[in-house]
Amino acid sequence: MNRLSNDDRTEILQMLCEGMSIRATTRLTGASKNTVAKLLFDAGEACAAYHDANVRNVKAKRVLVDEIWSFTYAKQENVAKTKAAKVAGDTWTWTALDADSKMILSYLVGGRDAEYAMWFMDDLRERLANRMLLTSDGHRAYLEAFEGTFVDDLGYDELVEMYGPTITAPCRYGTAAKKVCVTGNPNVADVSTSYVNRPNLTMRMHIRRFTRLTNAFSRKVENHARAVALHMMYYNFFRTHKTLRVTPAMAAGITDRLWEIGDIARLVADAEGPPKKRGSYIKLAS
Numbered sequence: 001m002n003r004l005s006n007d008d009r010t011e012i013l014q015m016l017c018e019g020m021s022i023r024a025t026t027r028l029t030g031a032s033k034n035t036v037a038k039l040l041f042d043a044g045e046a047c048a049a050y051h052d053a054n055v056r057n058v059k060a061k062r063v064l065v066d067e068i069w070s071f072t073y074a075k076q077e078n079v080a081k082t083k084a085a086k087v088a089g090d091t092w093t094w095t096a097l098d099a100d101s102k103m104i105l106s107y108l109v110g111g112r113d114a115e116y117a118m119w120f121m122d123d124l125r126e127r128l129a130n131r132m133l134l135t136s137d138g139h140r141a142y143l144e145a146f147e148g149t150f151v152d153d154l155g156y157d158e159l160v161e162m163y164g165p166t167i168t169a170p171c172r173y174g175t176a177a178k179k180v181c182v183t184g185n186p187n188v189a190d191v192s193t194s195y196v197n198r199p200n201l202t203m204r205m206h207i208r209r210f211t212r213l214t215n216a217f218s219r220k221v222e223n224h225a226r227a228v229a230l231h232m233m234y235y236n237f238f239r240t241h242k243t244l245r246v247t248p249a250m251a252a253g254i255t256d257r258l259w260e261i262g263d264i265a266r267l268v269a270d271a272e273g274p275p276k277k278r279g280s281y282i283k284l285a286s
Contacts, residue, residue: 003272004031004039009265012039016227017234017261021208021216037223039268044226046267047233055105055236057129058252062099064196065124065136067092067112068203070210072218087221093203093228094120097196102241103248104199104232109225117141121149137193199235207231233264 004012008031015025022036029036073088074081082088094116096106106124110116117139136142208216209227218224236249237259249255 004035006262006265006269009039009043009268010260010262012036013043013230013264014261016040016043016208016230017206017238019206019208019211040230041223041226042268042271043264044229046271047264048226048229049271050267051229051232051236055103055254056127058098058103058105058127058254059129060098060100060105060132060252062133062135063096063105063124063128064099064193065094065096065120065134065142066193066196066200067094067139068200068210070217070224072221072224091218091221091224092116095196095199096120096124097199098248098252099195101248101251101253102195102199102244103236103252103254107228107232109221109228112139112141114141114144117145118149121145125149135193202235203228203231206234230264234261237263 008029012025012029012031015028016022016036020028022033022040025031025036026033070091070093071089072091076089079089090112091109092112094106094108094110095104097103098105105127106120108116108120108123110119121142134146204210204212207227208214209218209224218227237247237255238261240247240258241251244251247255247258250258
């Protein structure tokens, strides 16, 4: 059975992590579209499994949560016209960021309703080792999930964003924010969602499927989720934060070294196991 070499896998994964589409990667590397797509899926599976097993017992003081929009197969207003209505439409990526280490502690791809918020909060709670301050925007699903998951384990605040005309610019469309303390007694200066919005921009820049006004969007939710998992691994373990001068995973104490893209290729190879021998051919009678 033929397999890509570790160097070939590393080259392809590097391009995907830097925001190139599958078709552009095939043109530059000479690999087939199916080969690149399968490697993306396998790498996403391996990265998701590694994150789930190793990002645990994190000591975070402030955690910011947010969600970023994308779509699969078709935008929500066009879903009724498609043949894949059950697997198409708006696709949201929930993220939880440690404000100090800048590490993405938890992420989830799916809808934006209360059920997904509960799953997201449950996963976040399992990865924390101590009490912390949680800050979100005014999305009500966060409050419902918080009440059903953390109870009295932490302080919780909302940064409610208000859109519309402002006092200083009554004829213009502007934004304002109101800080609301839900529970606990936090420092007002710590209530912010600014840090988590920056990784959302990084996602749009480094995941081609998130780029607006293109035809590079995901056709399947599974492939979308695997692309997100690959990016989260790249962001946490490979990309040096300019302010911290280390990767977020190093700042959070999850790892003590700077990872390389070849490490993901080795994770994929380890998950595949040794190559299987091709079965013998049976000569059919003419």
